[in-house]
Amino acid sequence: MDVLERSHLKVIQAVAREGSLTAAGLRLNLTQPALSHAIRKIENQLGVKVWRREGRSLVLTQAGEWLLSLANRMLPQFELAEKRLEQFGNGERGTLRIGMECHPCYQWLLKVVSPYLERWPKVDVDVRQKFQFGGIGALFSNEIDLVVTPDPLYKPGLKFTPVFDYELVLVVGPQHPLRGEKFISPEQLAGETLITYPVPSERLDIYTQFLQPAGISPRQQKQIETTDIMLVMVAHGRGVTALPGWLVEEYAQRFELSPVKLGKKGIAKQIFLGCRDTDDDIFYLQDFIRFAASHH
Template sequence: MLEIRHLKTLLALREHGSLVAAASDLCLTPSAISHQLKELDHWYGVEVVNRRSRPVSFSQVGQRLLKLADEMIPQLQIAHTDITRIVHGQTGRIIFSSECHSCFDWLMPLLNQYRQQYPDVDLDFASGFEANPHELLQHSEFDLLITADPIALKGIEYFAIFEYESRLVLSQTHPLVRAESISVQDLAEETLITYPVDKHRLDIMAKLFIPANIQPKSIRTTDLTQMLIQLVASGRGVAALPDWVVNEYEQKGWVTSRRLDCVAQEGLRRTLYAGFRTEDKDKGYFDGFLKQLAKFSQKRQSYYH
């Protein structure tokens, strides 16, 4: 019966032209090569390789088997490589979800770096903002959650990525820019411009307005950070954004920002976490992402401190 070893032997004979050289390449003896050729001759009832010619030549049947070998052996090698990568955790899929609308500013460059090391891992994002993302993570709807509000759930771990300050964003001409202090009552007179997410997941609502049992005059939403900044810059309202987002637009002179010291002396500070299932740490490609995230976290902390 025709076997993979026969096809490899025929390829080696074509490449080297003799039984001795082919045997050396395959780590076999010349007699073992000769025995394989006899098996083929017996199976097909004709001579497959003319061993008397120099270099060896192939009959019509031998040529057809070589064509088969050229098609099959590369595919087997690719499959072997793929299987090895799967077994060693080098391939898979990571689906991300984020409660932070502006996290893509730092997350996307990190993912681009990760793709260079793990090109066979499929990276994807859950669509939209879920109402109960922690439970969905627990039930494998996605694999990694970016959140500022970790919840203790069975089988879920959280990795602290970095601390940030949520700052009040104002137009350059807003009266509060020059105010000695800003109270929650001052902000209650403003239109709050924010992303279209549940108000309990907005830093300024969860840590300022809701505890004070006060609501802003109105809330206006937009999906895009640049549009949000444009609305603030044109005096349509105020916003609260993470410092890494605000810094970029302050440097451009589009807006200005103030510390929300009415929440605490150090401002409205939060910690961003990555939530994931404990069982996924055993996957090589997932552990690789966590290690890259840890390296990013260390670099960011050393930069800001």
């Protein structure tokens, strides 16, 4: 068996992702005959069947599935290494890839990114929300450089810096009967329609820190992706939602909304920026963390 090459992994990943030789060939800038030849060459070089044909489709064998898993882990590492070398050669030129595990934090991030780009004219910013294995997994696999999260998961090799505190509040519309209450109990949400972002309930503080400990569920849950539409729905009496207090203040003039404390003590939260320990020497990344902590 010959040596496994990076090009082999690229072909395996492209065919698996695209689902057809034609689409995979376009991604790899290869004609379909050239890609078919590359596939035969890979199997001959490695001495193992990587694909089997089912009708017109190519399906990965057990060995192929293992190689695809390897490709998904290793190819981002190669890309990162090449980008890092390019940055060293160009004098801190690169892309800061930020992963978001906090839907409402986009408004805050916009305020930070704009002046940050002024400070670092050779650095671009890319923001990602969807990851194969969550934000922490994306850090470990080098899909992203920073994760914005309200729920840090402390693991060896990662560090988290708190950048600001906030209170999670219930948001109600102008005609809602809970408007004006000093605080509410979980039981008062049993008959409500709760509007949330499209994430599992185990990742929503309104459930984990307020409703579930009391054994309460809302009458109905609606999932909406964008903050603006969520708040329009709340303002028109279609339900209630839970958001950071600072965000409600920003939207209060656009929509007639009122925040209500969740329980007598409220729900206090923090936003953290997480990064890899090994990235301490990337100056523009560390500066973003310091800059973000001073702008909220």
